Amino acid sequence: RTYRVPKEVRVEPQKFAEELIHRL
Amino acid sequence: VANSVLFPCTYAFSGCHITLPYNEKVDHEKVCKFRPYPCPCPGTLCKWLGSLEAVVRHLTNEHDHVITLKGEYIIFLATNINLIGGFDWVMMQFCYGFHFMLVLQKQENRNGDQQFFAIVQLIGTRQEAEGFVYRLELRRHRRRLTWEATPLSIHENIATAIKNRDCLNFDTGTVQLFEENGDLSIIVSINMC
Numbered sequence: 001r002t003y004r005v006p007k008e009v010r011v012e013p014q015k016f017a018e019e020l021i022h023r024l
Numbered sequence: 025v026a027n028s029v030l031f032p033c034t035y036a037f038s039g040c041h042i043t044l045p046y047n048e049k050v051d052h053e054k055v056c057k058f059r060p061y062p063c064p065c066p067g068t069l070c071k072w073l074g075s076l077e078a079v080v081r082h083l084t085n086e087h088d089h090v091i092t093l094k095g096e097y098i099i100f101l102a103t104n105i106n107l108i109g110g111f112d113w114v115m116m117q118f119c120y121g122f123h124f125m126l127v128l129q130k131q132e133n134r135n136g137d138q139q140f141f142a143i144v145q146l147i148g149t150r151q152e153a154e155g156f157v158y159r160l161e162l163r164r165h166r167r168r169l170t171w172e173a174t175p176l177s178i179h180e181n182i183a184t185a186i187k188n189r190d191c192l193n194f195d196t197g198t199v200q201l202f203e204e205n206g207d208l209s210i211i212v213s214i215n216m217c
Contacts (some may be wrong), residue, residue, distance in 0.1 A: 008099035008209065009091055011128075013111035014067060 035059050038075060054179070061178050062143060065090065066127055067112040076178065079147050080123045083116065092116040092123070100210040105203050116147075119214055123147040124158070124175060126212055127182055140199065141144050142210055143191035145176040152162050153177040160192045161211040162202040169198065177213075 030043040033056055038059035053059065055132060061079055063089045073083055083090050096119040103113075113128040125145045132138045140216040144158040153175045162169040171192035176185055185191055194211075 004095045006099050007093055007095055007211070008101055009093045009115060010101045011091065011113040011115045011206075012088060012089065012105050013102070013104050013107055013113055013130075015109070015111060 031081075032080055033058070034195045049202075055150055061171045064091070064125055064147070064182070065177060066129060066182055067110075067114075070156075071165065076148070079178065082117075083125075087114075088093075090114050090125075092114055092118055094118045096120065096215065097211075097213045098127050100128070100212050102210065104206055105130075105199055105208040106206050117144075117212060117214065119163060120156070120216060122152065122156075124214060126210075128208075128210065129182075129186060131186075139187045141183055141189075141191050142171070143176065143185055144212070144214070145180070147181060148176040149173075150179055151161065155216055157217045159211075159217050160211045161213075162194075162198070162208070163211060164202045164204065164209075167201055168208050169202070 026046040031046055031049055033042045034053050035056050035058040038058040042052060042055055044052055057076055060073040061076055063072040063082060064079065065083060074082060076173060079149040093115065098117055100115060110132050111130045115126050117124045117126055128140065128142045130138060130140050142160050146153040146156065156175055157172060159170060159172045159173050176182065199208060
């Protein structure tokens, strides 16, 4: 059986808009 | 009288040639592919509006932190997952001739409780989105957490789906089980159905 090795990408965090932070 | 007359779609100016009775016009315009689309990039408060074809170009040109990776099976490695506050990790995946936006969003409430939401949105119409299924998977030390669903279309709002928990949803405790040196790997696979 052949296993596919997926490509990996590092994704950096982007700061959330301030007014959206407390919407939970 | 209005129902016996055919009206042009409001988005005729951008290429829609459909004419239809007044009572069907509103429903059509909600899903019309010629409708101008807002920028789908979460958290940026970008005010851009444009055609479906221009969305990917806009994301590539104006939001250069959004990386695109080709392939239907990839690993989205969200770095610095333990940062305090609200953050988005956003990238695009290109496969089957379509671009999919992958979003991991971390929200923190006033008590400091953190929730994570991961979702996939097709840069395409609802009809096109229904031809795909996406799977998001966390794996580590013989544990596995999987979410599978139809991608959102560009007509649908990521914020609404997150509010309804219609996405992969987990908390800090789950992150601690799956993270490695502060990075969280999300295995993303997209298939046609």
